[in-house]
Amino acid sequence: xxNSPRIGIFPENDPERTVTVRNHKVAGNPKxxxxxxxxxxxxxxxTVGLGTGSTAFYAIxxxxxxxxxxxxxxxxxxxxxxxxxxxxxxxxLIDFAQTTRIDLTIDGADEIDPAFILIKGGGGALFREKLVxxxxxxxxxxxxxxxxxxRLGGFxxxxxxxxxxxxxxxxxxxxxxxxxxxxxxENRPFVTDNGNHILDxxxxxxxxxxxxxxxxxxxxxxxxxxxxxxxxxxxxxxxxDGTLEERVNPRLR
Ligand code: 5RP
Numbered sequence: 001x002x003n004s005p006r007i008g009i010f011p012e013n014d015p016e017r018t019v020t021v022r023n024h025k026v027a028g029n030p031k032x033x034x035x036x037x038x039x040x041x042x043x044x045x046x047t048v049g050l051g052t053g054s055t056a057f058y059a060i061x062x063x064x065x066x067x068x069x070x071x072x073x074x075x076x077x078x079x080x081x082x083x084x085x086x087x088x089x090x091x092x093l094i095d096f097a098q099t100t101r102i103d104l105t106i107d108g109a110d111e112i113d114p115a116f117i118l119i120k121g122g123g124g125a126l127f128r129e130k131l132v133x134x135x136x137x138x139x140x141x142x143x144x145x146x147x148x149x150x151r152l153g154g155f156x157x158x159x160x161x162x163x164x165x166x167x168x169x170x171x172x173x174x175x176x177x178x179x180x181x182x183x184x185x186e187n188r189p190f191v192t193d194n195g196n197h198i199l200d201x202x203x204x205x206x207x208x209x210x211x212x213x214x215x216x217x218x219x220x221x222x223x224x225x226x227x228x229x230x231x232x233x234x235x236x237x238x239x240x241d242g243t244l245e246e247r248v249n250p251r252l253r
Contacts, residue, residue: 030144030238035059037244038106038140038236044072047099049132050086051107052079052125055142059106064089076102078132079125080193096132105136110155110226112147112235116249117209121158121226124183124192130224133231141235148237152209156200158183158226159216166197169221176215178203196223 035058042048042063050060060075060082067073067090075091076099077083086093107129111119118141120126133139157178161169166182173180178201183190189197206212206227213227233252237245 028240028242030240031055031142032058033238033242033244034142034144034236035106035238036062037238037246038142039063039066041106041138041140042066042071042073042104046103047074047076047094047101049102049105049107049136049139050075050077050082050091051105051142052082052129053108053123055108055144056082056106057085059142060085060089060091064091067091074099076105076132078105078107078128079123081123081125096128096135100135102132102136104138104140105132106140106142107133109141109143109147109228109232109235111149111152112141112143112232113149113152113209116230116232116235116247116251117152118228118232119152119155119157119226120228121160121198122155124158124160124190124198126158126198126226127160127192127194127196127224130228130231133228138233139231141232142238143235144238145240151205151207152227153203153206156181156202157206157212159199159201160192160194160196160223160225161199161221162223163189163195163197165221166199169219170199172219172221173199173201173216176203176212194223 035055039059039062075086075093109118110122170180180199180201183198216225235247
């Protein structure tokens with residue numbers, strides 16, 4: 001059980017816009033700590049975007065617990081994996097097509113830079129995650145400390161591409177300065193929930209994420225890149241010592 005103070009968790013008037021909360025009960029599992037904390041932000045009547053990955057897993061688990069205790073929410077899964085988990089937790093779900101507004105989305109990230117720019121897509125769900133994030137009033141990113149980076153690019157940037165002619169798209173991506181590899185699972189090309197492939201693009205340090213995102217988006221055959229710019233409102237970082245750090249994006253308040 002989480003045992004941290006509720007007051008002042010997101011101090012809107014804190015000049016640093018960051019706060020550390022002590023929590024001794026779940027030390028040892030930073031992802032669980034972050035996911036469960038974020039799940040506390042859901043309230044009655046909300047439509048909640050359900051992210052994908054091992055950190056979002058704990059948020060969904062906690063939301064399920066809260067639903068069984070009476071919380072009234074509707075979930076919008078960002079992947080089949082999240083849909084299956086949410087259904088098994090008994091969280092009422094709606095299809096993204098049934099709503100134009102999501103109150104809160106909780107999702108993970110592969111890298112987070114100081115400007116709240118993210119690399120996502122390690123789990124292959126980046127397109128739905130980005131669409132749901134775009135429709136969300138608040139996007140809360142949950143992660144452990146290992147995801148915080150001074151600069152993005154250590155994690156190869158996932159780019160979802162249509163299967164037809166992916167080899168040509170790879171050449172165009174590599175012309176932007178990366179080594180692009182087709183993601184594979186069990187000796188076959190990985191197939192996303194949308195029936196597409198993923199090219200993992202090792203750019204090294206990404207100097208200008210916005211420019212790179214523009215250039216990638218301009219390539220015919222690209223569905224979406226895993227660069228998330230201007231979408232993360234808050235990040236919740238679970239730490240190995242059992243503390244939480246929460247940061248509010250000053251540009252999206
Ligand atoms: C899936 C994602 C995940 O959120 C990201 O890979 C982080 O996953 P995890 O919480 O397991 O480290 O973008 O497409």
